[in-house]
Amino acid sequence: MPELPEVENTRRYLIESRVEGVQIVSATVTWGNSVKHPQLEDFVLDIQGETIQSIGRRGKYILLNLVSGRILVLHLGMTGGIRVQRRDQNPSDMVRHFFDLYDGRQIRFIDPRKFGHMWLVDDFQQVSHKMGPEPLEPTFTSNVLRQIVNARQIPIKALLLDQAAIAGIGNLYADEVLFLSGIYPGAIAADLSDSSIELLHRSILSTLARSISLYDVDRKALWPEPSFGLPNWTMKRIIGAPCIQCGNPMDMIKVRGRSSYYCPQCQLRTN
DNA sequence: AGTACGTCCTGATCGC
DNA sequence: TGCGATCAGGACGTAC
Numbered sequence: 001m002p003e004l005p006e007v008e009n010t011r012r013y014l015i016e017s018r019v020e021g022v023q024i025v026s027a028t029v030t031w032g033n034s035v036k037h038p039q040l041e042d043f044v045l046d047i048q049g050e051t052i053q054s055i056g057r058r059g060k061y062i063l064l065n066l067v068s069g070r071i072l073v074l075h076l077g078m079t080g081g082i083r084v085q086r087r088d089q090n091p092s093d094m095v096r097h098f099f100d101l102y103d104g105r106q107i108r109f110i111d112p113r114k115f116g117h118m119w120l121v122d123d124f125q126q127v128s129h130k131m132g133p134e135p136l137e138p139t140f141t142s143n144v145l146r147q148i149v150n151a152r153q154i155p156i157k158a159l160l161l162d163q164a165a166i167a168g169i170g171n172l173y174a175d176e177v178l179f180l181s182g183i184y185p186g187a188i189a190a191d192l193s194d195s196s197i198e199l200l201h202r203s204i205l206s207t208l209a210r211s212i213s214l215y216d217v218d219r220k221a222l223w224p225e226p227s228f229g230l231p232n233w234t235m236k237r238i239i240g241a242p243c244i245q246c247g248n249p250m251d252m253i254k255v256r257g258r259s260s261y262y263c264p265q266c267q268l269r270t271n
Numbered sequence: 272a273g274t275a276c277g278t279c280c281t282g283a284t285c286g287c
Numbered sequence: 288t289g290c291g292a293t294c295a296g297g298a299c300g301t302a303c
């Protein structure tokens with residue numbers, strides 16, 4: 001569920017926490033399956049003494065660019081979150097991994113469901129080779145989106161979830177932008193009209209930007225903090241809940257096994 | 272090229 | 288009340 005905005009805000013949080021330029025003196029991994037590459041023993045040993053140079057992001061991946069040129073790549077999975085805390089501050093049970101910093105703090109990887117992953121690589125390509133464009137880059141124009149959409153004979157919902165098509169959108173944002181665009185989740189991508197794609201493009205940009213801004217307004221809105229909530233979702237993800245636009249009951253279909261909430265009145269099957 | 276399903280996990284929720 | 292079954296979900300692998 002951490003999708004592009006939550007990951008971007010986690011990146012901003014790390015920068016504001018001033019971990020750039022700080023050395024990692026040791027690492028503790030309590031759930032070895034999280035480490036994907038290379039071997040676990042190498043991972044812990046290799047990370048020692050590395051200094052964080054800068055914090056980046058690609059899609060849903062957080063990139064800790066290290067002075068050596070290597071990259072510590074973090075993926076939050078479904079329930080993962082990052083916090084920077086003093087070593088003497090009691091960690092929650094859900095902290096799976098610790099990176100001890102030279103200044104006495106720790107970068108803590110919280111991950112209740114253990115779906116998060118970590119890599120230490122020379123090149124991000126080693127983690128993910130095929131990734132679609134960043135939707136918030138200026139180069140992601142409606143023309144670019146139209147080319148992507150026109151080329152695929154799959155449900156638009158499935159396309160939005162395909163990280164090789166567009167990077168960073170997950171199940172919740174996909175439903176959100178389809179609702180705002182009035183597009184039925186099961187509609188075949190290549191069948192969408194130019195005007196629908198135009199609307200979809202605008203919805204993607206505005207929805208992602210709005211969610212990122214929540215953290216800029218309130219620093220407590222950092223995933224997975226439940227107190228502030230994430231974006232102001234236009235739907236409650238409950239079958240039968242009234243649509244905020246027309247009042248008719250919302251429904252849910254499965255698209256490629258993913259729950260897809262939509263309004264049968266506002267999201268017609270023809271676009 | 273596209274679809275279906277299994278895998279990894281745990282906590283919330285459902286049915287009996 | 289309490290217990291077991293089911294589901295959710297990101298990314299990837301395998302089979303068709």
